[in-house]
Amino acid sequence: MLSSNKFIQQSLELHLFFARIMKEHSFFLEIGFTPKNSNYIDEADAFRMGFDNLLYDVITMSEGIVSSDVLQSGEVVTPFTLEAEKASAYFTGVKIATDLTKGEAELMSSSFSRHNHEELEKKVFAINKRAMELTRGLIRFKTGLLSEVLSCKIFTVNYPLLIDHILREAKFYFMLVQRLQNCEEIDIEREAYEQETFWNRIMAEHSKFIRGLLDPTEDELINTANNFGHQFDILTRKAKEAMNQSIPISKVTDESLEATKSIRSFKAQGTQGLVECKIKSIIIPLLGDHTLREASHYLRLLKIFRKAED
Template structure:
């Protein structure tokens, strides 16, 4: 991997995902009970930790020494590993009924832990100079993000007030659509096409793009209505923006892969 690509991809991943990790800490804290003082303190610790990481990541230049970025990646990988362990511990407490009355869905906690694991794995791969073959990367990224989008639709449906029947029905439709897309992606995963120029991969990305764009627009509308206090829900405005940004991220990744399929000899990475 060329030095400039390594630096660009590393900073892009950290700038995006450190903000996501920071916000996860905030959302988890909101769901804890007042007596969960230790968990609240830990959530605050991770919020501050990833806020500092996010701020530092914007201080590096595109021509930064790769050795400096490699050390930064290692440091952030450790932080991502720790918040992953924190989230898995919370999930264990919830599943064993040791936090009765807290309001974090088990699936939401699992969802946030999967994103932390994705983040730390991406940093490890970058530091090791690993780049999957394009076809494998397309399938793996889509399997991951399609599940994330399906989860989002489920959360939105459950956090809207039941009286918001039209929006609840739309969320259910998106849940079904993305569950089906995930199943299709998992089927493709088991087949593992090796050719990076197969029309199958282009069709796969085109199909996903249409659905992700529709979900992104739905999230954007919901976010705006929540900010304007025009719908009834228990969705925090920051959570509405959070899931919208993750849909945007997925569309950027689809764009990256489509560009790579068109120009297979160029390195593929998300542009700043």
């Protein structure tokens, strides 16, 4: 049974990361439609603003509660997030709520013993419920969109794999919130198997998206992205083998950690290059920062898993 303290802290930490991810998914979908599909644009925009509102409420609750490990990991905001948002808003005309980024960047961690736990727990439970309702709706939207794209009923500049990719992330977020609502105690061993299988695949796909969105003249970056794609494909297979107990999970964790450090560095350089207009591509700058934060989130988890395995 999850304690009240852990329930509050883990819920808010999860939303600081994933609510931002979901709002950005909605933004990427929104800017990928043609004018013909204005109804899809409006629906994606509504989800984006819904997650904006959720994230705002999470930020107001998180001061002095979330851990310094999360705030300093680079998964909440990065040194590039604000500029990536400004550039992406300029390119698309979509008004991105940069005040949320400033609010997250200013969050401080500390003990929260002074808070009324019972009242705060009720508020967090309500936030979790809202997150699940919003995410359930976004899952339905993404599922329907993927079906329409695969049956050639609609065109979008987003790859079908990208839509499937962000659909899986939404389902994963929903599952994690559901576990918290049920006050399930975290099983580190189970988490390691599930998270490494999930995130290694995500890292592989990020590499392939980057490869495919770079200008054809960016040979070196394309080759690097391609190599990361192959490396994380192999790590995904190894994580699945570990689930079947064919190989020890500790070996996969060590390899995944080193690979994730490398890809995070690659993504950081790439995001900076996009923001500074030094890379030729059709990558919206916020997508670069988005993938960088996901790598940082995964790296923090891997460090937890490795410590638990020692």
